[in-house]
Amino acid sequence: MTFPVLPYVSSPLDVDEFAVTGKALLPFESFKIEKHALNGYPHSLEVNIDVTQSKVSVDDIVALLNVGVSKVFATEAQFAEASEAGLPSSRFAIEYASGSNTVFSKASVVVTEKLSDEQFKQVSDNENKPVYFRNTVTQQQAEELAGAGYVLVLPSTELSKSESSSKICIGDVFVSTLTTDRPDGLYTTLITTPAPAHTALGVVYLSKASIKAAIVSNEGVYQSRKRPEELWYKGKTSGATQKLVKLERDCDSDLIKFVVEPRTGYGFCHLSNHFTCFQDGDLLESKDTFGSGMSRLDNTLADRVTNAPAGLYTKRLFDDDKLLVAKMKEELDELIEAGEKKDKDEVAWEAADLLYFAMAYCVKNGVRLADVERNLDIKSLKVTRRKGDAKPQYTEQQAPASQLKPYQMEVIEASAANSDDIERALTRPVQKTADIMKLVLPIIKQVQQYGDDALIELTAKFDGVSLSSPVLNAPFPPELMEISDDMKAAIDLSMSNIEKFHRAQLPTEEVMTVETAPGVFCSRFAKPIENVGLYVPGGTAVLPSTAMMLGVPAQVAGCKNIVIASPPARATGKLTPEVVYVAHKLGASSIVMAGGAQAVTAMAYGTKSVVKCDKILGPGNQFVTAAKMYVQNDTQALCSIDMPAGPSEVLVIADENADADFVASDLLSQAEHGIDSQVILIGVKLSQEKLQSFEDAVRRQAEVLPRKEIVAKCLAHSYTLLVNTYDEAFDLSNQYAPEHLILQIDDAESYVPSKIENAGSVFVGALSPESCGDYSSGTNHTLPTYGYARQYSGVNTATFQKFITSQNVTEEGLKSIGKAVMTLAAVEGLEAHRNAVQVRMDKLELH
Known part of the structure; x- marks a missing residue:
């Protein structure tokens, strides 16, 4: 059975405080529906959404369930509409009025008053479904209701982990539901790890005091049987501490499960060779990791990211992206080949290899097995399904996705383009x-x-x-x-x-x-x-x-x-x-x-x-x-x-007289920074021959650069915009607000500063490459990117200063402004402000 309290949390930012309960209920307006919505919540947390006070469509509810929301708390009317759409009733908790004849099939119910025993038995399906109680309660009422089998839905602002005269103590509520047949009154408790292993570590015993202490401290706190007067804070002396993730009770309420995260490198057993109390020997060697199968692989790879000795194959994989990707493709082909041969043993062998390289790729990118399992669990909760066909590129030979040649930027004629094309060209690559x-x-x-x-x-x-x-x-x-x-x-x-x-x-x-x-x-x-x-x-x-x-x-x-x-x-x-x-x-x-x-x-x-x-x-x-x-x-x-920062960028304005080699070199000097950088060329009244000379120079110079692969990817999302006038060019530049603006146009000096509204730094004329500003000219190269040149300046001397103001008001000055100050203070209702002037004017007889 779950924890007998469901915290109602107004903001996702506050779910951690009572995550030990293993669940939370949030208002619809606070939850952002997106593909990876639940990845921002603790893995152990069951997320429920309340739509009873919101105007939502069936599509909204479908979207909630598809991203992994466990239950939607809804009104009868909302549930009826969702049922007609074929949504599973087990994913709903419905407001229920005592005496109602409505049958909710597999849906849970939410009540505001205690039911009779017969009613409770009916709506809980003989205690197979939770019954939620949502109303104001005292501590005593909360404990009585929890003891009777209700799950209390209470605002997190009314909850406390410790005893409180004004709030509901969740530890006391949990304890009130427990039973034990032990003469010493202690509760038998199973200790496990969280996902992905869910490893049983051992059995301990808890008292009411240790349960409440564990909830308050968020760590493993148990009752010492040798010293009944003492609580056993796990790892207090040995260092083998545990973070309490959540706690649960079994169906009879006489067995507790503590889900804990052991401190890295330490086991649960007092025998240092063993991770669990079942003599597993997992910590026999200092290099050992615990678990078995996928869990052990996950732990081993996570350890190797930090501690892999030189020469180890796993370290080579982590250091060589191309090798790791190639090995995944190779092992997938070998798995397919084994399947085509109908060789069961070989399929298992090749699948193990593929999983090893896939998990190495995941861990290298900061993803653990628990993250993968979390996403599998979320996908299992989807209520709509895609057709599931493979993407075309995997079923038939396709033409190249882009018709652009290597090192070529897409060309857009601004005068003939629609606003969407212009916006696309001036939009930076998305930062996640x-x-x-x-x-x-x-x-x-x-x-x-x-x-x-x-x-x-x-x-x-x-x-x-x-x-x-x-x-x-x-x-x-x-x-x-x-x-x-x-x-x-x-x-x-x-x-x-x-x-x-x-x-x-x-x-x-x-x-x-x-x-x-x-x-x-x-x-x-x-x-x-x-x-x-x-x-x-x-x-x-x-x-x-x-x-x-x-x-x-x-x-x-x-x-x-x-x-x-x-x-x-x-x-x-x-x-x-x-x-x-x-x-x-x-x-x-x-x-x-x-x-x-x-x-x-x-x-x-x-x-x-x-x-x-x-x-x-x-x-x-x-x-x-x-x-x-x-x-x-x-x-x-x-x-x-100093300022927000994004990938480096440059915008070059060039005309018919610009040197193609100079223009190309300026574009490439930024393109080599990274694949998420962006370069923009705005051509003013360019002939087709001149444009071609720019493109040829870019290709010629790029092909000999050591970072040419990065350059090619950057140029693939960079653009050339063709305009007819210099005014159009500067309008587009000011919209983009570039980090670096390079002017390779006739009489470039005449446009500065009158035409420049938004730019980090401007490089005026053909002989002013951005590289000079990067190093030795004297201007600063720490500049606003990603469009922040609209609001921010580059680093300058004032960046390292604060400006303090002072005022000195003489008797003449008080006479000059005193009445105005008092009038404004009075209209704002700030009497002490008004009085601070009044007492001075009275003493100086300034009337």
């Missing part, structure tokens, strides 16, 4: 932020909880580098910044130019003061942000330019504490020496040797070794961006960021 956030949140929580230890563990996992400390403090060892003289000269020149440009942005006067009215002096002055965290991507890349672009403005602004975060190189286990050299020149206080969401989290919240930063800046992948967006919205972090 929800999916990314699911992967990022556990990392954020891990760093928040374990600090430096988490950074060390995650750096080993993601970067393959073992560290003793996650932070390198200044002064930095000279041997870590050994670079060539040419590189030093290039960095020195670039930093000098960047400093000149950013120093010129400082306010010309220390305090700006304006007398807004006689005797009223308003001032503004700038102060540097004290602690700033600068994220510099690393790993396989060498990016000293990012350290310069972020660090020099911070230095110019006067930031007291500059912290740089950059992951060590996998190949050497060390920081990029160019980045260390730049950090040294900037006077940075420390370098956090970590990347990704973990580095952002450490700087936002601080750890034992990492200084908490007031602002975090810098580009990064989707994980870095997701972490930055999260921490800036968390009031516990009290941390701002």
